Amino acid sequence: MGEANNSVKSVVSSYLQERHSELHQAELSQRLATETADITLPVRLGPQGEGRIHPVSQVFDEVTEIFADMGFSVAEGPDIETDDLNFTKLNIPPEHPARQDHDTFYMRPRPDGTRLVLRTHTSPVQIRTMLKQKPPIRIIAPGRVYRCDSDQTHTPMFHQIEGLVIDEATHMGHLKWTLEEFCKAFFEVDEVKMRFRASHFPFTEPSAEVDVGAEAIGRPGQWLEILGCGMVHPNVIRNCGLDPEKYQGFAFGMGLDRITMLKYGIPDLRAFFSADMRWLKHFGFLPFDVPTLAGGTAS
Numbered sequence: 078m079g080e081a082n083n084s085v086k087s088v089v090s091s092y093l094q095e096r097h098s099e100l101h102q103a104e105l106s107q108r109l110a111t112e113t114a115d116i117t118l119p120v121r122l123g124p125q126g127e128g129r130i131h132p133v134s135q136v137f138d139e140v141t142e143i144f145a146d147m148g149f150s151v152a153e154g155p156d157i158e159t160d161d162l163n164f165t166k167l168n169i170p171p172e173h174p175a176r177q178d179h180d181t182f183y184m185r186p187r188p189d190g191t192r193l194v195l196r197t198h199t200s201p202v203q204i205r206t207m208l209k210q211k212p213p214i215r216i217i218a219p220g221r222v223y224r225c226d227s228d229q230t231h232t233p234m235f236h237q238i239e240g241l242v243i244d245e246a247t248h249m250g251h252l253k254w255t256l257e258e259f260c261k262a263f264f265e266v267d268e269v270k271m272r273f274r275a276s277h278f279p280f281t282e283p284s285a286e287v288d289v290g291a292e293a294i295g296r297p298g299q300w301l302e303i304l305g306c307g308m309v310h311p312n313v314i315r316n317c318g319l320d321p322e323k324y325q326g327f328a329f330g331m332g333l334d335r336i337t338m339l340k341y342g343i344p345d346l347r348a349f350f351s352a353d354m355r356w357l358k359h360f361g362f363l364p365f366d367v368p369t370l371a372g373g374t375a376s
């Protein structure tokens with residue numbers, strides 16, 4: 078009986094299997110016939126596709142990536158700063174005329190008579206870093222800065238990126254090389270025409286201002302100032318408790334908004350901060366575009 082049962086069972090199950098695969102095939106053909114995808118349709122990003130990254134945020138990321146490649150780390154400081162860190166420790170004592178150049182926003186005096194300020198530059202982050210970190214130091218410090226000034230090329234709030242390198246051997250040649258490499262990477266060109274003009278800052282000696290040849294951005298024959306820099310003044314190093322006989326290095330402070338305008342051909346600075354959605358749609362970046370050294374074309 079067992080043998081007979083088994084042979085019946087195998088006949089029945091082979092019929093079942095055959096029918097099952099027929100039905101399966103039929104279902105599959107039907108699905109294939111109805112489920113067509115038109116791959117020529119554009120991709121719909123949905124609500125995520127609506128937002129835009131502000132050009133300044135994009136450039137912060139690009140600059141950070143370039144300097145990270147050269148071994149710099151990112152440091153930060155507060156927007157509301159003490160007078161001491163914004164000025165005095167940077168070799169700008171009270172009554173120094175350089176204070177007038179800064180168009181400072183002062184807070185109301187505190188009970189002890191001192192006044193906090195909205196930082197006028199990112200240079201106090203140099204001091205904060207040297208006070209808490211032993212050399213070798215290699216940092217950049219991006220952030221907002223404030224000056225009581227407003228016209229076509231100045232806004233009361235703007236952005237800077239500070240750089241600081243302190244060790245026992247860094248010299249002006251390293252400064253030049255670093256800035257040249259930065260400009261080549263940032264403007265995505267093999268050669269950048271750069272001009273170092275002698276200048277003066279109380280916290281660097283010697284000091285220079287740097288212009289770049291504007292041909293890289295389609296304005297032949299013109300120069301554009303993008304940063305101030307120099308060798309950190311011995312007084313500043315001493316003010317941070319380090320021995321200026323032993324340690325030396327360079328610092329620079331670059332205008333972020335300025336290099337953003339240059340790279341992406343944005344004509345008016347004030348539009349950066351007007352929160353105009355049409356402007357942001359035009360000059361902003363898609364959130365899914367990860368900033369890279371090679372990428373970064375305005376959408």
Ligand code: PHE
Binds near residue numbers: 199307329331
């Ligand atoms: N802090 C200067 C400014 O805002 C720029 C600067 C930074 C110059 C570091 C030299 C060194 O104008």
